Amino acid sequence: MEVIFQIVMAFLACIAFSIIFNAPRKELPFCGISGSISWGVYFFVNQILSQQVLATFLATLVVTIVCRFLSSIRLEPSTMYHIAGILPLVPGMNIYNAMSGILSNDLLYCFEQGVMALKLAAAIAIGSILILSLPQSMFHIPSK
Amino acid sequence: MDDNMLLNLALDAGEIMLAAGAETHRVEDTMERILSMGGENLPEAITFSNVLIVSIHSPLSGCLTMSRKAPSRSTDFAKICRVNDLSRRFTAGEIPIEEAYQQLYTIYNEPLFSGFLNILSYGIASGAFTLMLKGTIGDSISAFITGILLGLFMSFLSRKNVPYFLRSLFGGAYTAIFAILFYISGLGNQYSLIIVGSIMTLLPGVTLTNAIRDVMESNFLSGTSKIMEAFLIATSIAGGVGIILTFYHNILSMLGGI
Numbered sequence: 001m002e003v004i005f006q007i008v009m010a011f012l013a014c015i016a017f018s019i020i021f022n023a024p025r026k027e028l029p030f031c032g033i034s035g036s037i038s039w040g041v042y043f044f045v046n047q048i049l050s051q052q053v054l055a056t057f058l059a060t061l062v063v064t065i066v067c068r069f070l071s072s073i074r075l076e077p078s079t080m081y082h083i084a085g086i087l088p089l090v091p092g093m094n095i096y097n098a099m100s101g102i103l104s105n106d107l108l109y110c111f112e113q114g115v116m117a118l119k120l121a122a123a124i125a126i127g128s129i130l131i132l133s134l135p136q137s138m139f140h141i142p143s144k
Numbered sequence: 145m146d147d148n149m150l151l152n153l154a155l156d157a158g159e160i161m162l163a164a165g166a167e168t169h170r171v172e173d174t175m176e177r178i179l180s181m182g183g184e185n186l187p188e189a190i191t192f193s194n195v196l197i198v199s200i201h202s203p204l205s206g207c208l209t210m211s212r213k214a215p216s217r218s219t220d221f222a223k224i225c226r227v228n229d230l231s232r233r234f235t236a237g238e239i240p241i242e243e244a245y246q247q248l249y250t251i252y253n254e255p256l257f258s259g260f261l262n263i264l265s266y267g268i269a270s271g272a273f274t275l276m277l278k279g280t281i282g283d284s285i286s287a288f289i290t291g292i293l294l295g296l297f298m299s300f301l302s303r304k305n306v307p308y309f310l311r312s313l314f315g316g317a318y319t320a321i322f323a324i325l326f327y328i329s330g331l332g333n334q335y336s337l338i339i340v341g342s343i344m345t346l347l348p349g350v351t352l353t354n355a356i357r358d359v360m361e362s363n364f365l366s367g368t369s370k371i372m373e374a375f376l377i378a379t380s381i382a383g384g385v386g387i388i389l390t391f392y393h394n395i396l397s398m399l400g401g402i
Contacts (some may be wrong), residue, residue: 005275006276009272009273009275009276010272010276012268012269012272013268013269013272013276015265015268016265016266016268016269016272017265017269017345019261019262019265020262020266020269020295021165021219021220021221021350022219022220022221022222022223022262023221023222024221024222024225027221027225039276076225076228077166077170077221077224077225077228079166079167079170079221079224079353079354079357080221080224080225082353083349083350083353086349086353087344087349088273088276090344090347090349090352092273092340092343092344092347093340095347095378095382096339096340096343096382096385098382099382099385100336100386100389102386103386103389103390103393121352124352124356125356128353128356128357128360129356129360132357132360133360
């Protein structure tokens with residue numbers, strides 16, 4: 001139940017983001033789907049294994065594959081779906097915590113959270129690079 | 145086909161795409177595709193962080209090179225898609241160069257902020273993110289209102305041409321002020337969740353994603369400059385939030401002392 005609620009929220013958030021970035025109106029549902037898939041995978045893996053970095057990495061892999069297929073079906077730049085999908089995974093909470101660690105002079109906490117934010121950003125980068133460097137012909141739907 | 149006109153068309157298309165936040169590879173690809181319509185002219189298109197250079201070898205007037213500096217960026221997917229579409233139709237020979245010019249001009253002059261819906265989506269994104277971070281309903285409503293106020297503030301700042309890092313700094317501070325006000329009023333349960341949910345709309349996710357793509361296509365110069373930009377924006381936001389939180393804690397301890 002909780003998972004469904006989270007996925008719906010991710011769908012709404014990513015559609016709202018795409019409106020801010022002025023995505024074409026007819027592509028908005030696909031941006032939302034891409035965002036809810038990434039957050040769904042992240043939430044599911046994080047709940048079972050409670051491994052934040054692994055969950056982010058797997059979510060990035062899945063959502064990058066999905067957005068490359070979407071791009072070949074819809075014939076639009078894949079960046080649009082990719083950005084909408086990755087936005088929920090951006091480690092905003094860790095950056096905030098690192099900053100609040102500096103404010104309260106708790107430098108150990110700041111370092112811990114800052115390194116965590118860097119680890120999550122690296123997980124997103126590696127996950128994207130692995131899928132994005134595959135050739136486009138692998139993401140072609142043959143039925144057309 | 146007039147070579148100067150072709151160069152100008154390619155530069156215009158590249159400038160719009162770069163300013164709208166397309167990655168370097170896509171910009172170079174589009175410009176080269178447009179240039180290759182001039183026939184056998186050895187087209188070359190190069191893009192660094194915000195510089196565009198195109199050159200062709202024309203049989204009539206020898207080597208021609210043109211360069212341009214692109215203006216500041218604000219992400220706009222609709223423009224990228226439409227220029228992409230236009231360049232495909234132009235290279236397929238469906239529209240003549242004069243009409244392509246006209247259409248690029250209309251794309252260029254389209255305003256970014258489409259008013260009410262845009263401001264509302266700042267609110268929806270902030271509210272939904274706060275719920276995703278396991279905030280309460282009260283937190284979410286506070287973040288929704290904070291997000292709408294932030295959207296109004298950001299569109300005001302970008303109309304006044306405030307530099308991008310000051311925009312992030314003011315945005316962060318503004319968010320923190322409202323989050324603390326909602327926390328004091330009792331609607332919000334945890335001001336940190338309201339702040340994190342609302343600043344998600346300011347965080348440089350697009351810049352970071354494009355930086356990864358640029359580095360991967362071995363456009364290291366553009367990639368590293370984008371990473372610097374993303375880092376600077378994130379630090380500015382954190383700084384803005386931090387200033388307000390320090391004030392708040394100091395005032396609290398002063399009141400406690402009395």
